[in-house]
Amino acid sequence: MIIFQKRERFRTPKDGFTRDFLRFSMKMYYPLEIEEVIARMPEVAEVCVFGIWNEIDGDAAAASVVAKAGCQLTANQVLEFVAENISEDYKQLHAGVQIVSNLAKNLNGKVKRHTVKEEFLKATGQI
Numbered sequence: 001m002i003i004f005q006k007r008e009r010f011r012t013p014k015d016g017f018t019r020d021f022l023r024f025s026m027k028m029y030y031p032l033e034i035e036e037v038i039a040r041m042p043e044v045a046e047v048c049v050f051g052i053w054n055e056i057d058g059d060a061a062a063a064s065v066v067a068k069a070g071c072q073l074t075a076n077q078v079l080e081f082v083a084e085n086i087s088e089d090y091k092q093l094h095a096g097v098q099i100v101s102n103l104a105k106n107l108n109g110k111v112k113r114h115t116v117k118e119e120f121l122k123a124t125g126q127i
Contacts, residue, residue, distance in 0.1 A: 020113065022051040023051075024057050024058045024059050024061065024090045025057050025090045026058075027090045029091055031048075034049045037082060037086055038063060040085075041073075042068075042071075043071040043073040043077070044078075045067060046102075046111070047064070047065045047066070048103050048113055049093075050120070051095075057094070061093050062093060062094075063078065064098045064100050064120055065099055075099060098120050104119065
């Protein structure tokens with residue numbers, strides 16, 4: 001049995017923890033699916049993918065990417081790489097890509113996806 005808590009998270013009583021997923025154009029997928037593809041780029045040090053909600057399609061995927069030291073990386077390179085390596089349209093980065101110097105993390109070193117998303121929204125002028 002799955003208990004829905006919010007639009008982006010669900011909790012299964014069996015495992016007792018939440019998992020993030022995105023729902024775009026009535027299809028669900030995990031941000032990790034896109035993160036794994038972007039992480040294969042030789043210029044990428046870290047990546048965080050999250051959903052930006054819109055009323056028409058749902059969660060449009062967006063990414064904040066940290067480039068490796070000494071590497072030149074643009075948002076267009078990331079968008080093209082994802083388009084070449086992921087065939088499904090609903091898994092594309094429809095909300096865009098932001099190149100950042102670092103990702104917000106908690107004391108354990110885990111990326112704080114919600115904080116990264118807020119920084120993306122501020123940088124793009126959406127809040």
